[in-house]
Amino acid sequence: xxxxxxxxxxxxxxxxxxxxxxxxxxxxxxxxxxxxxxxxxxxxxxxxxxxxxxxxxxxxxxxxxxxxxxxxxxxxxxxxxxxxxxxxxxxxxxxxxxxxxxxxxxxxxxxxxxxxxxxxxxxxxxxxxxxxxxxxxxxxxxxxxxxxxxxxxxxxxxxxxxxxxxxxxxxxxxxxxxxxxxxxxxxxxxxxxxxxxxxxxxxxxxxxxxxxxxxxxxxxxxxxxxxxxxxxxxxxxxxxxxxxxxxxxxxxxx
Amino acid sequence: xxxxxxxxxxxxxxxxxxxxxxxxxxxxxxxxxxxxxxxxxxxxxxxxxxxxxxxxxxxxxxxxxxxxxxxxxxxxxxxxxxxxxxxxxxxxxxxxxxxxxxxxxxxxxxxxxxxxxxxxxxxxxx
Numbered sequence: 482x483x484x485x486x487x488x489x490x491x492x493x494x495x496x497x498x499x500x501x502x503x504x505x506x507x508x509x510x511x512x513x514x515x516x517x518x519x520x521x522x523x524x525x526x527x528x529x530x531x532x533x534x535x536x537x538x539x540x541x542x543x544x545x546x547x548x549x550x551x552x553x554x555x556x557x558x559x560x561x562x563x564x565x566x567x568x569x570x571x572x573x574x575x576x577x578x579x580x581x582x583x584x585x586x587x588x589x590x591x592x593x594x595x596x597x598x599x600x601x602x603x604x605x606x607x608x609x610x611x612x613x614x615x616x617x618x619x620x621x622x623x624x625x626x627x628x629x630x631x632x633x634x635x636x637x638x639x640x641x642x643x644x645x646x647x648x649x650x651x652x653x654x655x656x657x658x659x660x661x662x663x664x665x666x667x668x669x670x671x672x673x674x675x676x677x678x679x680x681x682x683x684x685x686x687x688x689x690x691x692x693x694x695x696x697x698x699x700x701x702x703x704x705x706x707x708x709x710x711x712x713x714x715x716x717x718x719x720x721x722x723x724x725x726x727x728x729x730x731x732x733x734x735x
Numbered sequence: 736x737x738x739x740x741x742x743x744x745x746x747x748x749x750x751x752x753x754x755x756x757x758x759x760x761x762x763x764x765x766x767x768x769x770x771x772x773x774x775x776x777x778x779x780x781x782x783x784x785x786x787x788x789x790x791x792x793x794x795x796x797x798x799x800x801x802x803x804x805x806x807x808x809x810x811x812x813x814x815x816x817x818x819x820x821x822x823x824x825x826x827x828x829x830x831x832x833x834x835x836x837x838x839x840x841x842x843x844x845x846x847x848x849x850x851x852x853x854x855x856x857x858x859x860x861x
Contacts, residue, residue, distance in 0.1 A: 637736065644739065644740075644741045647741050647743050649742065649744070680736050682736060682777055682779075682780055682797075683736065685773070685776045685777070686741045686743070686795070688749065688752070688776075689752070689772070689793075690743045690748070690749065691747060691748070691749035693749070
């Protein structure tokens, strides 16, 4: 089946990224991609930024646009100051040990390690992407209002999918530090979507669960005026502080 | 907004959202106040809300009101007056909501046939 053509708004956004970063940006459809879309930064050898995306019908336009918004934030950081978030072995092992303790005698050590590493990786990914994602969402509302329908559908579906984190079963199976941070991030997502889409009931579950204040603090961080050349790093660091995750990662040059 | 269902511990419910005197989990006053909180929160959305207390947890489910199907009674006269352009979207809506609706299938089949879309008519009328 032929891929859907990307909407004109996407080309407009890609052009903006090209102008800001000074390098060509291409949207490339890839059938084997695990995620809906992702950014592949230009290298010394290949001076083109690429946004890889999986064909998801008309919604692909929004997926590419969102990645373009994130890419724009990356290319605006001076090249010599760009850093990448890396795991720390100590933090990862701490999560693994928690899982081993929680399920001692019930699952093998190898299974506990796999689960622990997965918990750690997922939380780190959420920490890295969620706050900057809020800024990208708000930017897209202004820059590409024609994609608002896709954005609304995607945000609502994320909020819906995240609700499982409040279940008792999840509480029983997840290390406390991971659970608390994950719930707070999901609460922030729900309040963010409720505000952006004007659908306040999206946030009710998290308000009821007592997470409103923390969620709003996290959102406020994404609205603060940046004080360095790398606003995304500032957001991630401030979120980590609020969530007790400051020792969970380090920043390294690529 | 699509329907939603979630559950939280009574103990982790934000008691500051409830009136004083009804903040002790497990009590009748607490259950009444929590139910009231959710009813007020979803009031503007219409639909159906269910709040159940079981084993120390609050289980909440909200479903939007089912989209109302256009009644055949209101479509019939349009067909009789051969106002097909007005009848067609109503029939299509009815069919989306009730995919096996026999009269909708039949009438859309007849419309397709009258308009020369014979293959579509055949599928609808089989």
